[in-house]
Amino acid sequence: MTPTHPLALRLLRTDELEEAAQLVGRGMRDNPSNMTVFRIRDGERRSIAMGRFFVPVLRGIYRRGFVLGAIRSDRLVGICGMARPGFCQPDVIEKIKVLPAATIGNPVTTPVRILNWVGEWARRDPSEPHWHLGPVAVEPFLQGQGIGSAMLNAFCVVVDGAGAHAYLETDKHENVRLYQRFGFTVVESAEVLGVPNWFMSRLSRAKAMTTANALAGNLGESRLIRQASDSVSMCNSRGNLAPQTS
Numbered sequence: 001m002t003p004t005h006p007l008a009l010r011l012l013r014t015d016e017l018e019e020a021a022q023l024v025g026r027g028m029r030d031n032p033s034n035m036t037v038f039r040i041r042d043g044e045r046r047s048i049a050m051g052r053f054f055v056p057v058l059r060g061i062y063r064r065g066f067v068l069g070a071i072r073s074d075r076l077v078g079i080c081g082m083a084r085p086g087f088c089q090p091d092v093i094e095k096i097k098v099l100p101a102a103t104i105g106n107p108v109t110t111p112v113r114i115l116n117w118v119g120e121w122a123r124r125d126p127s128e129p130h131w132h133l134g135p136v137a138v139e140p141f142l143q144g145q146g147i148g149s150a151m152l153n154a155f156c157v158v159v160d161g162a163g164a165h166a167y168l169e170t171d172k173h174e175n176v177r178l179y180q181r182f183g184f185t186v187v188e189s190a191e192v193l194g195v196p197n198w199f200m201s202r203l204s205r206a207k208a209m210t211t212a213n214a215l216a217g218n219l220g221e222s223r224l225i226r227q228a229s230d231s232v233s234m235c236n237s238r239g240n241l242a243p244q245t246s
Helices: 014-027 032-038 043-064 092-103 110-123 147-162 173-181 209-215 221-238
Strands: 007-011 065-072 075-083 130-138 165-170 185-192 195-202
Touching: 007 147, 014 043, 014 065, 014 075, 014 130, 032 043, 032 110, 032 195, 043 065, 043 075, 043 092, 065 130, 065 147, 075 147, 092 110, 110 185, 130 147, 147 165, 147 173, 165 173, 173 195
Parallel strands: 130 165
Antiparallel strands: 007 065, 065 075, 075 130, 165 195, 185 195
């Protein structure tokens, strides 16, 4: 019988975001949008470029929400970004911080494609308050083993515990079916830079926090809810973040 290593979920620290960004580069390098946007033929070079790009992206998500990590045998094997309601879109300063990572080592036209790409996503962002999911990435050699589903389950427990809506974008049709299993429905489909994209929403499934904790599995979702709730309360009490008006 093949031994199995338990999977643990926890919120990542700031000093772990660079490693998480590199994982995103490996796990999502062959996504159609990333291949179109970065236009680097060699997969390994594309992975490195994406890892560099996602460092400031994940730092922004960390500031505006949380970055969940999946850990197996003391190794980061999956990550899931989740932006809080009211903090879904990056502000001007955050966009400026991303520009060097979008430029260095990439074709000169890459920043323009990135701006068009994220602009098309941003203009479809729902106006009502919601948790924004993404990126969600798993090490390529571990995909299909339930790591992504475990992170999505934890995300849904957090969202349901807050009684909130959720929203995401995906450029892979097989992911549409996965997200539908967790209650997301397609609200729009469109081509972005010539690549089919699906925009999905999940309606609020309000539950008392005690109910959400009771339904949590054995991967630490209950603890995650407490961590997330404590972090939100701490940020709000310090006044570190103010909800965006657009």
